[in-house]
Amino acid sequence: MKKEHRAELIDNKSMNSDSSLLVFRCPEIAEESRPGQFVNVSCSKFLKRPFGVNDTDSINGTFSIGVREVGEGSAEIRSLEPGALVDVLGPLGNYFPLENAKKLIMVGGGTGVYPLHFALKEARKANVQTIYICGFRCVSDSCLVDECEAFSDRFMITSDTGDVGIRGTVMDALYRLNENEYNDATVLSVGPEIMMKNVSQWAENIGLDCFVSLERRMACGIGMCLVCTCKIKTKNHDDLYENKRCCADGPIFNSREVVW
Amino acid sequence: MSLRMSVGTLTFESPIILASGTCNFGRELSEYISFSRIGGICSKGLTLSPRLGNPGCRVAETPSGMLNSVGLQNPGIDYFLQNDLDFMSSLSTRVIVNVAGHDPDDYVRMTERLNDHSDQIDILELNLSCPNVKEGCMIIGSSPKEIFNLVALVRSITSIPLWVKLTPNVTSIADTALAAQEGGADAVVAINTLLGMAIDIRSARPILQNNTGGLSGPAIKPIALRMVNECSRVLSIPVVGCGGIMNYKDVLEFLIAGASLVEIGTATMVHPTTPECIINDLEKYTAENHIESLSDIVGTLKLWGV
Numbered sequence: 001m002k003k004e005h006r007a008e009l010i011d012n013k014s015m016n017s018d019s020s021l022l023v024f025r026c027p028e029i030a031e032e033s034r035p036g037q038f039v040n041v042s043c044s045k046f047l048k049r050p051f052g053v054n055d056t057d058s059i060n061g062t063f064s065i066g067v068r069e070v071g072e073g074s075a076e077i078r079s080l081e082p083g084a085l086v087d088v089l090g091p092l093g094n095y096f097p098l099e100n101a102k103k104l105i106m107v108g109g110g111t112g113v114y115p116l117h118f119a120l121k122e123a124r125k126a127n128v129q130t131i132y133i134c135g136f137r138c139v140s141d142s143c144l145v146d147e148c149e150a151f152s153d154r155f156m157i158t159s160d161t162g163d164v165g166i167r168g169t170v171m172d173a174l175y176r177l178n179e180n181e182y183n184d185a186t187v188l189s190v191g192p193e194i195m196m197k198n199v200s201q202w203a204e205n206i207g208l209d210c211f212v213s214l215e216r217r218m219a220c221g222i223g224m225c226l227v228c229t230c231k232i233k234t235k236n237h238d239d240l241y242e243n244k245r246c247c248a249d250g251p252i253f254n255s256r257e258v259v260w
Numbered sequence: 261m262s263l264r265m266s267v268g269t270l271t272f273e274s275p276i277i278l279a280s281g282t283c284n285f286g287r288e289l290s291e292y293i294s295f296s297r298i299g300g301i302c303s304k305g306l307t308l309s310p311r312l313g314n315p316g317c318r319v320a321e322t323p324s325g326m327l328n329s330v331g332l333q334n335p336g337i338d339y340f341l342q343n344d345l346d347f348m349s350s351l352s353t354r355v356i357v358n359v360a361g362h363d364p365d366d367y368v369r370m371t372e373r374l375n376d377h378s379d380q381i382d383i384l385e386l387n388l389s390c391p392n393v394k395e396g397c398m399i400i401g402s403s404p405k406e407i408f409n410l411v412a413l414v415r416s417i418t419s420i421p422l423w424v425k426l427t428p429n430v431t432s433i434a435d436t437a438l439a440a441q442e443g444g445a446d447a448v449v450a451i452n453t454l455l456g457m458a459i460d461i462r463s464a465r466p467i468l469q470n471n472t473g474g475l476s477g478p479a480i481k482p483i484a485l486r487m488v489n490e491c492s493r494v495l496s497i498p499v500v501g502c503g504g505i506m507n508y509k510d511v512l513e514f515l516i517a518g519a520s521l522v523e524i525g526t527a528t529m530v531h532p533t534t535p536e537c538i539i540n541d542l543e544k545y546t547a548e549n550h551i552e553s554l555s556d557i558v559g560t561l562k563l564w565g566v
Contacts, residue, residue: 002291004531046477047321217319220529223288226330227319243312243333
C-alpha cells in the first residue's frame with residue numbers, strides 16, 4: 001500500500017526574491033522519486049500544495065523542492081524552520097522519459113528550473129549529453145545557476161533585463177543553437193505556460209520531441225477528484241480533446257498532445 | 261467489535277461510504293487503503309453520454325473547505341459499465357452507482373442500462389443535486405414535485421435500492437426529502453455541496469471559470485447536520501449523512517443527528533487514508549465506550565425544548 005509520509009525539514013535556503021530550496025528527510029520519497037514528479041506538502045490551509053522534486057539523496061534519505069510563494073499556503077511552507085514536520089504525499093505523477101534520450105535540451109523559466117535540476121543530474125549519471133538553458137526576469141530572480149552549469153555540457157542563461165547572460169528570453173538562446181547541436185535531441189521544458197508553448201513550437205518545427213510540465217490548481221493530487229484537468233488532444237484526432245488529469249496523467253505531457 | 265450497519269435490506273461493513281465524485285471509481289484510492297471495512301463506494305456521477313466537464317480552473321480553496329466546479333466529467337454510463345463496474349465490484353464493498361441526468365428521460369435510460377447489471381449494483385443513487393451543470397440535477401432537485409415525479413418514475417422501472425442525493429440549495433430540505441420518500445426512495449442522502457463563489461481581488465473575476473461551484477469540507481458540516489436532523493425527523497426511510505466529515509467524532513455527530521450511514525469525500529482528498537483512520541477510531545471508540553452497535557446511537561439527539 002502507498003502511504004502518506006511524515007517528513008522533517010532539514011534545511012531551508014532562500015534562493016531568490018520569491019523562492020527557497022527546502023530539504024526534507026523522507027527515505028521513501030528520496031528512493032522513489034524520478035525527475036518531473038512532484039510531492040504534495042501539507043500546511044495549515046485545507047489542501048496540500050504541490051511542488052516539483054528538485055533533487056534526491058538516497059544515501060541520506062532526503063529530497064528537496066523549490067518553493068515559490070504564490071499564496072498564503074506556499075508562503076507558510078517557505079517560511080518553515082528546520083525541524084518542522086509536514087505530511088507529504090508522493091512522489092506523484094509521471095516523469096520525464098529520459099531512458100531513450102540521446103541528447104537533452106532542457107529549457108527552464110523562473111522556478112521551473114527546480115525540477116529540471118533533478119533531470120540534469122540524472123542525465124549526467126546516465127552520460128547523456130545536455131544543453132541547459134534557463135531564463136529569468138533579472139539577476140536577482142535567478143537561481144540554481146552554478147549548480148546547473150556544473151551539471152550541463154552546454155549552459156546558457158537569459159534575462160529580460162540583460163543584467164545576466166543573454167538579454168531576452170530563452171527563445172533567444174534556443175535560436176543560437178545550430179543543427180549539429182540540436183539534432184537528435186529531446187527537449188524538456190518547465191516554466192510559464194507561454195514559454196513552454198514557444199519552446200515546443202520551436203522544437204516541433206525542427207522535428208524534435210518536446211516534453212512539458214503543466215501546472216494546475218490541484219486538490220487530491222492522486223487522480224480522484226478531476227479538478228486539475230488539462231486539455232489533451234485525443235489520439236488520432238487533432239481537432240478533438242480530452243480532459244486529462246494534471247496530477248495523475250501528467251504533469252509531463254508530450255507537447256504535440258497539448259491544446260495550448 | 262464490528263461496525264456493521266443494517267440499512268433497509270442491506271448490511272454495510274461500516275457506516276463509512278465514499279461519496280460520489282471524490283474517489284472516481286476507486287482505483288486510485290485502492291493503492292492507499294483496503295476496502296474491506298468500507299461500507300460502500302459511490303461511483304463518479306454518470307451521465308448518458310460522456311462529458312468533458314467545465315473548462316478552466318475548477319477548484320478554489322476556501323476557509324475550512326473548497327469549491328469545485330468539475331461539472332460531471334465522466335466517461336458516460338456505457339463506458340462505465342464496460343470498463344469500471346467490474347473493478348468496483350471487485351472491491352468487496354457495497355457498490356453505489358450515482359447517475360445524473362439532463363431530464364427524466366436520461367434517468368430512465370440510464371436506469372434501464374443498470375438493470376442489466378443489477379447483480380453487480382447494490383444501490384442506485386439519483387443525483388438530484390449537482391450544482392455545476394445547467395440542466396437536470398439540482399434543477400429537478402429544487403422542486404418537490406419534480407423530485408416526486410422522477411423518483412416515482414425510476415422506482416417503477418427498477419428493483420435496485422434507490423437513494424436520492426439531495427441539494428441543500430433549497431428553502432426546505434424536509435419538503436424535498438419527503439417528496440423523495442413519497443416517490444419511493446429507499447433512503448435520502450443529505451447533503452450535496454452548497455453553491456458558492458470565490459473572487460480574485462486583483463482581476464475582479466471569480467476564481468472558478470464556471471463562476472460558481474459547490475462548497476464542501478468542514479465549512480458546511482453545521483449546515484449538513486442541521487439538514488440531516490430535519491430530514492430524519494420527518495422521514496420514515498433512512499438518512500445518509502454527508503457534508504464536511506473529517507474524523508470519527510464528526511461521524512458520531514451525524515449518527516446522533518439521525519444518519520444511519522455517512523458519506524465522506526473532501527476529507528479523502530486531504531488525506532487518502534482518512535476512511536481507514538476513521539474506521540480505526542470508530543472501532544476504538546465503540547470498544548472503549550462499550551457500544552454494542554453503532555446503530556444504537558442513530559437518531560439519539562435530544563433536542564432542547566424551545
